[in-house]
Amino acid sequence: MNLLLEVIIANGLLFDAFGVIGLGLLALAALRLVREKKSWGGSMMAYGAVALLIARIYVLLAPHVVDNDFLIAVGPIGISLMMALPPILLTFGLAGVVWGLWGHEKWLKEKY
Amino acid sequence: MSFLPNLPLASIDAIRPVFMIVMGVFLMIVAWRMAKESKGWAVRLMVGGAFLLCFGYAILIPMYEAGMIERFHPVAHLHDPATAMGWHAVKLVVMNAGWLVFGLGLGLHSGLVRMPAAFKFSRTQTISANESVA
Numbered sequence: 001m002n003l004l005l006e007v008i009i010a011n012g013l014l015f016d017a018f019g020v021i022g023l024g025l026l027a028l029a030a031l032r033l034v035r036e037k038k039s040w041g042g043s044m045m046a047y048g049a050v051a052l053l054i055a056r057i058y059v060l061l062a063p064h065v066v067d068n069d070f071l072i073a074v075g076p077i078g079i080s081l082m083m084a085l086p087p088i089l090l091t092f093g094l095a096g097v098v099w100g101l102w103g104h105e106k107w108l109k110e111k112y
Numbered sequence: 113m114s115f116l117p118n119l120p121l122a123s124i125d126a127i128r129p130v131f132m133i134v135m136g137v138f139l140m141i142v143a144w145r146m147a148k149e150s151k152g153w154a155v156r157l158m159v160g161g162a163f164l165l166c167f168g169y170a171i172l173i174p175m176y177e178a179g180m181i182e183r184f185h186p187v188a189h190l191h192d193p194a195t196a197m198g199w200h201a202v203k204l205v206v207m208n209a210g211w212l213v214f215g216l217g218l219g220l221h222s223g224l225v226r227m228p229a230a231f232k233f234s235r236t237q238t239i240s241a242n243e244s245v246a
Contacts, residue, residue: 015208022212029219091128094169098139105146
């Protein structure tokens with residue numbers, strides 16, 4: 001196997017950490033936009049980034065946490081929630097980020 | 113590699129990939145529009161990140177959902193493991209680096225993080241004529 005590919009696959013954690021750090025930065029930056037510049041797009045972006053972050057952390061942690069005991073403990077409603085929530089969070093998180101960025105860009109145009 | 117015979121565009125099954133395509137392209141367009149008005153590392157990073165994310169959301173993920181790329185799994189029997197692994201590496205890099213670069217760009221734009229001095233291009237300082245030099 002190609003060494004570079006091997007490194008990338010084996011260190012999936014490294015890249016996942018990049019993604020999580022990036023989304024965290026995005027959420028913090030959006031919050032700062034809201035607090036300091038009163039840009040309404042920032043709050044939408046922050047909601048979206050937090051939703052994406054939650055879904056991504058869940059997807060990363062699920063293989064390590066979820067086993068049979070866990071599934072029995074959460075019951076059928078919990079299992080269906082576990083199946084349904086991550087795609088919903090990912091979809092609406094992306095929508096929130098894009099909508100927020102659009103709003104912020106519009107706000108920038110109006111202000112300057 | 114067949115062109116998705118049973119998944120017509122914009123059917124209920126295809127609504128999520130289509131949504132992803134629209135969102136990815138729109139993200140790119142908005143970042144591009146922001147970049148037209150300003151300059152500096154913040155918008156450069158944002159456009160770079162938006163470009164990576166646009167590639168990921170508008171091309172890679174719909175191709176995965178349509179089954180044109182096999183999902184990589186270490187123990188599964190794949191039709192073509194090398195190709196699947198290559199695409200998996202591309203997906204890992206694009207989606208994660210995209211969010212990291214985009215987040216850094218927005219952080220710079222909002223003033224959350226400051227640019228390190230090493231990346232700032234120094235302009236030669238000239239002293240204007242009516243400025244007193246002690």
